[in-house]
Amino acid sequence: MANAHSDGANHGSVKSYVIGFILSVILxxxxxxxxxxxxxxxxxTLAIVLLFAVVQVIVHLVYFLHLDRSPAQRNNVTALVFAALVIVLLVGLSLWIMFSIHTEMMAK
Incomplete structure (x- = not known):
């Protein structure tokens, strides 16, 4: 029976999933x-928790979502970077606006 994902893409092996799982548990x-x-x-403690969170996101992207630097994944990585940029801008600018409004409201 033919695999629906038989386009030659790397979909991981049991070994890579186990490595990703073990790293995730440790992290x-x-x-x-x-x-x-x-x-x-x-x-x-906060700095360590944040650092481990970032590393865990990278582990999930590499071992479970199979994002890497291969040419086949270039569009997926570009979409991920664009989405992350949009989220950072939305959250960052929203916090900036709320802080500015709070500062202006407290000044009066």
């Missing part, structure tokens, strides 16, 4: 442990 357990059993200053 979840360490920040969870730091938050549940605080042993570092709050700002250090």
């Amino acid at each position: 979840t357990v360490i920040p969870f442990g730091l938050v549940m059993y605080p042993s570092l200053p709050k700002m250090t």
